[in-house]
Amino acid sequence: MARETPDTNEFQEKLVAINRVAKVVKGGRRFGFAALTVVGDGRGRVGFGYGKAREVPLAIQKAMEEARGHLQKIPLNQGTLHYAVHGRHGATRVYLQPA
Numbered sequence: 001m002a003r004e005t006p007d008t009n010e011f012q013e014k015l016v017a018i019n020r021v022a023k024v025v026k027g028g029r030r031f032g033f034a035a036l037t038v039v040g041d042g043r044g045r046v047g048f049g050y051g052k053a054r055e056v057p058l059a060i061q062k063a064m065e066e067a068r069g070h071l072q073k074i075p076l077n078q079g080t081l082h083y084a085v086h087g088r089h090g091a092t093r094v095y096l097q098p099a
Contacts, residue, residue, distance in 0.1 A: 011039045013064055016048075018056060035059040039067040047071040 016036040022029045033056045040046040047070045051062025075082065080099040087094040 011041050011068065013037060013039045013067075015060060015063075018059070030054075033059040035063040037063040037067050039064065039071075044074045044076045045071050046074060 014037065016038055019034045019036075021032050021034060023032065024030075032052060032054050034050065034052045035056070036048065036050050037060065038046065038048045047067040049063040049066030049068070049070065051059045051064070051066060053059040053062060077098075081096055082098065084098065085094075085096040087096075
Protein backbone atom coordinates (compact mmCIF):
# COMPACT_ATOMS: atom_id res chain seq x y z
CA MET A 1 0.00 0.00 0.00
CA ALA A 2 1.52 3.30 -1.09
CA ARG A 3 1.65 6.02 1.51
CA GLU A 4 0.79 9.50 0.29
CA THR A 5 3.15 12.27 1.28
CA PRO A 6 1.09 15.15 2.68
CA ASP A 7 1.80 18.74 1.70
CA THR A 8 3.35 20.30 4.80
CA ASN A 9 1.94 23.82 4.43
CA GLU A 10 -1.70 22.72 4.74
CA PHE A 11 -1.26 21.37 8.29
CA GLN A 12 -1.41 23.07 11.66
CA GLU A 13 1.47 21.84 13.83
CA LYS A 14 1.48 22.05 17.63
CA LEU A 15 4.15 21.10 20.12
CA VAL A 16 2.45 19.43 23.09
CA ALA A 17 5.37 18.67 25.42
CA ILE A 18 9.14 18.43 25.70
CA ASN A 19 10.63 16.08 28.28
CA ARG A 20 14.27 16.07 29.37
CA VAL A 21 15.59 12.64 30.31
CA ALA A 22 18.94 11.67 31.79
CA LYS A 23 20.98 8.50 31.48
CA VAL A 24 23.59 7.97 34.18
CA VAL A 25 26.90 6.77 32.75
CA LYS A 26 30.41 6.37 34.15
CA GLY A 27 31.40 9.98 33.48
CA GLY A 28 28.17 11.57 34.73
CA ARG A 29 24.79 12.14 33.13
CA ARG A 30 23.87 12.12 29.44
CA PHE A 31 20.85 14.27 28.69
CA GLY A 32 18.36 13.63 25.94
CA PHE A 33 15.05 15.14 24.94
CA ALA A 34 11.69 13.73 23.90
CA ALA A 35 9.05 15.78 22.07
CA LEU A 36 5.34 15.08 21.56
CA THR A 37 3.63 16.86 18.66
CA VAL A 38 0.27 16.82 16.89
CA VAL A 39 -0.61 17.89 13.35
CA GLY A 40 -3.96 18.36 11.65
CA ASP A 41 -5.53 19.96 8.62
CA GLY A 42 -8.72 21.17 10.34
CA ARG A 43 -10.82 18.96 8.05
CA GLY A 44 -10.60 15.61 9.81
CA ARG A 45 -7.01 14.45 9.30
CA VAL A 46 -4.92 14.29 12.49
CA GLY A 47 -1.74 12.62 13.61
CA PHE A 48 0.65 12.61 16.54
CA GLY A 49 4.34 11.91 16.76
CA TYR A 50 6.94 11.23 19.43
CA GLY A 51 10.57 12.04 18.68
CA LYS A 52 13.69 11.51 20.77
CA ALA A 53 17.13 13.05 20.27
CA ARG A 54 20.09 14.58 22.11
CA GLU A 55 19.02 18.12 21.10
CA VAL A 56 15.57 19.75 21.34
CA PRO A 57 15.22 20.93 17.70
CA LEU A 58 16.11 17.48 16.39
CA ALA A 59 13.57 15.81 18.70
CA ILE A 60 10.85 18.22 17.53
CA GLN A 61 11.73 17.63 13.87
CA LYS A 62 11.57 13.84 14.32
CA ALA A 63 8.23 14.11 16.12
CA MET A 64 6.74 16.30 13.35
CA GLU A 65 7.89 13.87 10.65
CA GLU A 66 6.35 10.95 12.53
CA ALA A 67 3.09 12.86 13.06
CA ARG A 68 2.82 13.68 9.34
CA GLY A 69 3.55 10.05 8.48
CA HIS A 70 0.88 8.61 10.79
CA LEU A 71 -2.20 10.59 9.82
CA GLN A 72 -5.66 9.25 10.62
CA LYS A 73 -8.92 10.28 8.98
CA ILE A 74 -11.61 11.24 11.51
CA PRO A 75 -15.16 11.30 10.08
CA LEU A 76 -16.83 14.64 10.78
CA ASN A 77 -20.45 15.79 10.72
CA GLN A 78 -20.70 19.47 9.73
CA GLY A 79 -17.18 20.13 11.02
CA THR A 80 -17.54 18.35 14.38
CA LEU A 81 -17.64 14.82 15.80
CA HIS A 82 -20.68 12.60 15.33
CA TYR A 83 -20.88 11.60 19.00
CA ALA A 84 -18.94 11.91 22.27
CA VAL A 85 -15.88 9.68 22.66
CA HIS A 86 -14.19 8.47 25.86
CA GLY A 87 -10.63 7.18 25.77
CA ARG A 88 -8.12 5.96 28.30
CA HIS A 89 -4.49 4.89 28.25
CA GLY A 90 -2.65 4.36 31.51
CA ALA A 91 -3.45 7.25 33.84
CA THR A 92 -4.56 9.51 30.98
CA ARG A 93 -8.24 10.01 30.23
CA VAL A 94 -9.51 11.82 27.13
CA TYR A 95 -13.07 12.97 26.51
CA LEU A 96 -13.99 14.41 23.09
CA GLN A 97 -17.40 16.02 22.75
CA PRO A 98 -19.20 17.31 19.65
CA ALA A 99 -19.43 21.09 19.42
